[in-house]
Amino acid sequence: MRSWNVAKGHGTENDFVIVLDRHGMMNPTQEDVRHLCDRRTGVGGDGLLRVTKASAIPEWDGDGHIWFMDYRNADGSVSEMCGNGVRVFAKYLVEEGLAHGASIEVGTRAGLRVVTQERDGQLRVDMGRVLVDSETTRVELNGERFEATPADVGNPHAVCFVEAVAPLDLTRAPEFSGERFPEGVNVEFVEFVAPGHVRMRVFERGVGETRSCGTGTVAVAAAAQARWGGDQWRVDVPGGTLHIELHPGADSGRIDTAYMTGPAVVQLRGEVQVSGDD
């Protein structure tokens, strides 16, 4: 048995197990991740945030001294990016004394993300470029068909506009085109509330329905802008609210950068047993 120091945090109730791997020596296996994220036998979470130095990530070609968010979904799969995760990650770095100052740089597989601490305690993230595909694709949920707008926020999303999100049954995975999304996709269902305000539920790749998805709210805001215009969006999710600000680029369907603002909490620190040897 190995004993690991872990923490647990959440952003709008999208929750994560946090593992500090200062020297890049831990690299959890898929089985480790599944165990840690298990809500009965592990710590419980929608995903795992491994906190390590960027120099420990072979595919990272930027500054190796910054902290890197190595993100894993609860099923052990790797994702390029996690919007709620990056706010929790920055909050953890500050609380552990691993980062200082108002602005924190975090390496991710989708590139560099800069997190800023706001006066009211919320965290604002420069989420980088967003690409919205004007060619829609089909998504099917429990036999019902939806037109979905594909959006890339570093990780893949399919945004479906619906009349109302509350009646949807998201216990089963939506079906999508494997040709359009060979690496899988996060599927968002969105309801219009008022200009600049939508409500969303999400079925996350590698997890299932979650209470929130930060990259999903950015994808939704970008798809909503393509449909109705407007560059400030309030996105309500079952676990709270995120605010998105879009800065369009010169080309249509391209957003040069999107800012996401929302809360982050680290609510627990402890030790957990993981099978295997160190």
Ligand SMILES: N[C@@H](CCC[C@H](N)C(=O)O)C(=O)O
């Ligand atoms: N919950 C996250 C997204 C996590 C990764 C996603 N499931 C994927 O596989 O791309 C967020 O807050 O963005």
